[in-house]
Amino acid sequence: MKNIETDILVIGSGLSGLFFSLQCAKKGVNVVVVTKCLVNETATALAQGGVAAARRKPDSVKSHIEDTLRTGKGLSNKKVVEHIIKRSSQSISELEEIGVNFDKMKNGALELGREGSHSYRRIVHVQDKTGEAIENALIKKINENPNIKIIENGFCIDVDTSNKSGKKEICGAYFYKQKEPKKKKIKLKHTITVKDENIFYCSAACVAIATGGLSALYQYTVNPDISKGDGIAIAYRAGCVLRDLEFLQFHPTALYKGKSPFFLISEAVRGEGAYIVTEKKIPVMRGFKRRDLEARDVVSRRIFELMKYENIYIDFTRKEKNWIKKRFSGIFEECSLWGIDISKELIPIIPAAHYTCGGIKTNTCGETNISGLFAIGEVSSTGLHGANRLASNSLLEGVVISRNAARKALKFLSLRKNRIKSKIKKKFSVYSLDYKKSVFKKIEKRIKEIMWKKVGIVRTFEALQDGLQEINSLEKVLDGYTKSGFNIDVWNLSNSILVSKLIIRSALSRKESRGCHYMEDFPSKSEIARHTTIQKINNKLSFV
Numbered sequence: 241m242k243n244i245e246t247d248i249l250v251i252g253s254g255l256s257g258l259f260f261s262l263q264c265a266k267k268g269v270n271v272v273v274v275t276k277c278l279v280n281e282t283a284t285a286l287a288q289g290g291v292a293a294a295r296r297k298p299d300s301v302k303s304h305i306e307d308t309l310r311t312g313k314g315l316s317n318k319k320v321v322e323h324i325i326k327r328s329s330q331s332i333s334e335l336e337e338i339g340v341n342f343d344k345m346k347n348g349a350l351e352l353g354r355e356g357s358h359s360y361r362r363i364v365h366v367q368d369k370t371g372e373a374i375e376n377a378l379i380k381k382i383n384e385n386p387n388i389k390i391i392e393n394g395f396c397i398d399v400d401t402s403n404k405s406g407k408k409e410i411c412g413a414y415f416y417k418q419k420e421p422k423k424k425k426i427k428l429k430h431t432i433t434v435k436d437e438n439i440f441y442c443s444a445a446c447v448a449i450a451t452g453g454l455s456a457l458y459q460y461t462v463n464p465d466i467s468k469g470d471g472i473a474i475a476y477r478a479g480c481v482l483r484d485l486e487f488l489q490f491h492p493t494a495l496y497k498g499k500s501p502f503f504l505i506s507e508a509v510r511g512e513g514a515y516i517v518t519e520k521k522i523p524v525m526r527g528f529k530r531r532d533l534e535a536r537d538v539v540s541r542r543i544f545e546l547m548k549y550e551n552i553y554i555d556f557t558r559k560e561k562n563w564i565k566k567r568f569s570g571i572f573e574e575c576s577l578w579g580i581d582i583s584k585e586l587i588p589i590i591p592a593a594h595y596t597c598g599g600i601k602t603n604t605c606g607e608t609n610i611s612g613l614f615a616i617g618e619v620s621s622t623g624l625h626g627a628n629r630l631a632s633n634s635l636l637e638g639v640v641i642s643r644n645a646a647r648k649a650l651k652f653l654s655l656r657k658n659r660i661k662s663k664i665k666k667k668f669s670v671y672s673l674d675y676k677k678s679v680f681k682k683i684e685k686r687i688k689e690i691m692w693k694k695v696g697i698v699r700t701f702e703a704l705q706d707g708l709q710e711i712n713s714l715e716k717v718l719d720g721y722t723k724s725g726f727n728i729d730v731w732n733l734s735n736s737i738l739v740s741k742l743i744i745r746s747a748l749s750r751k752e753s754r755g756c757h758y759m760e761d762f763p764s765k766s767e768i769a770r771h772t773t774i775q776k777i778n779n780k781l782s783f784v
């Protein structure tokens with residue numbers, strides 16, 4: 241098995257993984273980034289909205305903090321919220337420094353968009369392609385730094401830990417190099433070559449899990465198909481504490497055309513006056529305090545209920561075509577491909593799984609409970625989002641926490657430097673299967689249906705129990721295969737099964753409705769807000 245040695249290993253190549261890598265490599269340490277697909281195939285690259293930051297009066301940092309806390313429904317940590325939001329303007333400058341060219345007004349000031357649950361216009365953006373602009377700028381910078389080496393199509397099997405006087409410490413990770421698909425690739429300057437369909441090991445003093453969320457476990461999602469919670473599965477097996485996995489945010493407005501993953505119709509469109517309507521153009525959010533800019537869980541539930549009887553749309557026809565084409569070029573182009581001129585016609589929409597509010601529990605430096613193991617970005621639970629994420633707070637969180645994590649990782653590295661060479665402890669025998677023809681494709685489809693129907697926008701205790709039972713029986717089908725060695729499709733699937741179970745077990749333990757977790761049989765919020773915190777102890781899921 242090939243053994244690659246580095247100082248810092250990063251799993252994932254979205255904003256958090258790449259920003260963290262840059263901060264570390266700037267200080268002269270070696271970083272290896274391993275990413276499941278191509279470097280730019282990330283949820284970051286699909287992010288439309290932008291980065292939230294209070295930039296102009298009457299808006300203020302205080303108001304941004306209040307909006308975040310209100311949306312988090314009692315489960316955001318005030319200190320964490322303050323820490324992150326206070327650094328929002330600084331984060332915008334740091335993104336500008338790496339080359340992100342945010343949209344500006346004629347006077348040179350940043351143009352600000354508006355999204356749901358925000359009291360003011362405060363979304364700094366690059367048209368409706370903010371994530372793509374950030375991802376591209378980061379890749380350009382990464383290419384300029386020979387200290388960072390990238391391995392694409394590297395699937396992380398597990399992280400490797402050792403036990404030093406009763407304390408778990410990270411020492412590396414095992415990967416499987418997937419076959420290179422024939423896709424248009426971004427030219428990377430500094431890479432490490434690994435043979436296709438081989439297992440490799442990467443030893444490192446620090447490891448950062450930056451694998452994104454788990455929304456692609458759902459039948460309808462706007463996330464790339466790779467977002468199935470692999471990082472959560474890896475962290476759980478390693479013994480990390482996980483928090484609030486039941487809070488899955490559904491975005492109310494995915495374009496209801498074609499197959500999932502659907503294209504997103506950014507909330508920023510509603511921030512510019514579009515509204516949600518029936519086919520007869522009757523606005524559906526009229527009776528609500530913030531109307532079309534209510535928190536996402538409220539809007540999603542409203543649409544979900546109405547869609548039992550009729551189709552629902554976004555009406556953006558009040559805006560002038562050229563203005564739309566400039567401000568929302570991505571949305572305009574995508575809808576045109578489906579034959580919809582959004583300046584004249586309604587856009588069909590459906591709510592879809594979008595963002596994992598919970599995740600691997602960390603502090604504001606991205607540190608997990610395992611020494612040297614960091615979790616950054618959507619895979620983590622820092623305490624910012626609570627029971628529901630305020631729109632466009634996540635790219636911001638990515639910048640702030642990755643920067644803090646890099647500082648910590650460098651410090652940690654300097655203390656561990658002379659002990660990082662770890663030995664390969666495990667062996668894997670790789671076997672192949674004809675995946676498409678096998679039963680696994682059907683299991684994958686069924687998991688998505690279960691998650692959508694039984695662990696979706698509106699939940700009941702009974703449906704959750706049914707869902708869990710069915711996932712357990714699907715797991716049994718896999719049993720024989722998991723014991724026979726390593727197969728990438730089986731591993732992928734068992735990760736999906738494990739993560740689905742963790743979500744459902746967490747959801748079953750929350751007998752109330754709060755934020756993104758809505759239970760029809762427990763419609764109100766408990767007086768006391770508590771987290772759901774789980775960990776694998778003695779091979780069993782324990783609530784800790």
Ligand code: SIN
Pocket residue numbers: 287288289290505506507508595630631632633634
């Ligand atoms: C959107 O553009 O509507 C998504 C922004 C976000 O989820 O933060």
